[in-house]
Amino acid sequence: MAVSLSSGVRSALSSLQSTAAQAAASQLKLATGKKVNSAVDNPVNYFTAASLNDRSSQLTGLLDGISNGIQTIQAASKGIDGITKLVNSLQSTLKQAQTDAAQNRPTKAGTALATASEAALTSKSLKDIALDKRIVDDNGATANTATATYAGNVGGATLAAGDEAVTSISLTSGSTTYTASFLSTNSTVRDVVNEINKSGVATAFVDEKGQLNVKGNGSDKVQFGIGTTTFTPAAAGAPTSAEITTAGTASTTLATGATSDNTDFGFALTDNSAAGTSITSSGITSAVRSNLIDQYNDIRDKIDDLAKDSSFNGINLLKGDRLSIQFNEKTGKNQTKLDIQGSDVTSDNLGIVKAGNTQLTGQVNFQNDSDLDSATKALTGALTSLKSLSSTFGANLSVAQTRQDFTKDLADTLSTGAANLVNVDANAEAANLLALQTRQQLSQTALSLSNQSEQAVLRLF
Incomplete structure (x- = not known):
């Protein structure tokens, strides 16, 4: 048997149901923190925010690669700093040798x-x-x-x-x-x-x-x-x-x-031409200079060792490795990246040859003043090469760090833009929910009053 509701009760019940639905929607928004939880809520905002969040996520993923690239460059830069100090030590050793007078002067x-x-x-x-x-x-x-x-x-x-x-x-x-x-x-x-x-x-x-x-x-x-x-x-x-x-x-x-x-x-030199007789070395070696040879060669070897150890994550820019840092999420022609070609830094490549007590090709004779002068010039040239390489790495490091900051800011901008499209204003929604709860209470009171008016007929009996 069907129950017939009066118009007053029906109106109060409808208002109560509507208020409850709106309150439930507000509670969902506050619970999720979003005003757009699905494409049904707002298709344009939903898919735009999804696209922005997707790109932000991709850029955030690139930050790890950029960070590793920066550390690789910094490792090479630290290596150059260390090698520069070793070259300075070689210069000091040469100065010590030059300070001691050569004993083999002709x-x-x-x-x-x-x-x-x-x-x-x-x-x-x-x-x-x-x-x-x-x-x-x-x-x-x-x-x-x-x-x-x-x-x-x-x-x-x-x-x-x-x-x-x-x-x-x-x-x-x-x-x-x-x-x-x-x-x-x-x-x-x-x-x-x-x-x-x-x-x-x-x-x-x-x-x-x-x-x-x-x-x-x-x-x-x-x-x-x-x-x-x-x-x-x-x-x-x-x-x-x-x-x-x-x-x-x-x-x-x-x-x-x-x-x-x-x-x-009084000189028995009857021929002064280059091919003729001449005044030659006494053959006496300087003990001080001889003792500095091992020191010089040891520091020279440490240059090669330091260069080998200047790697990060398997890439060593001081041993000729190549570093590629990707800056955006695109591929092909639209991809932006920084390619850095390292150099094979060795004592030989820097023009720093071994030291010895004799005149041999590819060896600096510590007993020979002109050889020491040539070695000093070679070390000056090595420092110039290291400064040039350091400058190149410094410029690349600046680019990578700038792009790292830009990528972080851009990812934040994209995320903020997506949030603006779908996130709820918690304060406004909380106030709305409070108003709905008040309305709900009023609707419940109205329904109660409507029921009381129907119950009044029972008093006639």
Whole structure:
């Protein structure tokens, strides 16, 4: 049997059901935190938010790869910093070696330019007699002999009456050659010593035995030549500069050729050409320099070891590995990424060769000054290469870090945009739910009143 409801009860019941449905919807929104929980709620917002969240998730997933790439670059950068310090240590070792004077400098003492009989006649030391002797033979009667009244000469050339003389000196050590010519009509051995000492290639002195000594400033062998030629000026008085230059050319030929006058100064070097005889190393090695060789080679080996250990997650940019960092979620032509090609950093590739005590190809001879100079230049070049590589890695690191920050911000922006489309305003929805609950209570009261009005008929009985 069907139950018939009055219009008042039916209206109150309908309002109560509607309020309960709305309250249930508000409770769902508050429980999920979203105002759009399915495509039914709002298809446009639902699918747009899903797309934004999907891209945000993909970008967030790329952050791990970017972070690993940054750490890989930083590992290589730290490796370069360590290698730079090791190269600086090598420079310090070389400086220590250079501070200790080389013991193998080419040195030669000529035969004595003064004799005991001359010392007896002049009452001077053999050294002073040799230094005071003139270069040219200006006294044929007593050539090369010093007396109480005559300084003597070494007979570099025979000077006739009215003639002038020009003397040239030639010194070659390694790739450095020094030549000089000077008017020597009245010059002495002392002038020759002074001229050699100006060269920067070698030094000269006369010892107590009256011997002229020539010692190379470096460790390379020295070709030494001296020649004197005479000429007759066209006019009486001082010769012209052109005449001196012409005579100087001739004396330079004597200084560098097979007819060098070395023997006049006590040197048995009859040929000063590159292929001829020369002043060579004494063969004595410096103990200090020798002891520094192992230190130098050990630090050099540590450069290779440090480069091998500068890897991160299996990628080592200091051993020639390639690093690729992906920046967006696309593929193919639309993909953006950073490719970094590493370099194989080794002591050999940096131009840092091993050290030794001998002159060998591909080895720095610690006993040789010019080798030490070359090694110092090589280390300077190595530091330049390391700075360039460090600068490249630094620029790549800056790009990667910038893209990392950008990707984080973009992912946050996408997530925020998606949230704005589907997330509920909790405060507004809570207020709405409270209003619905109040309405629900009122509806329940209205339903109760409607029932009471129908029950009033029972009072008639």
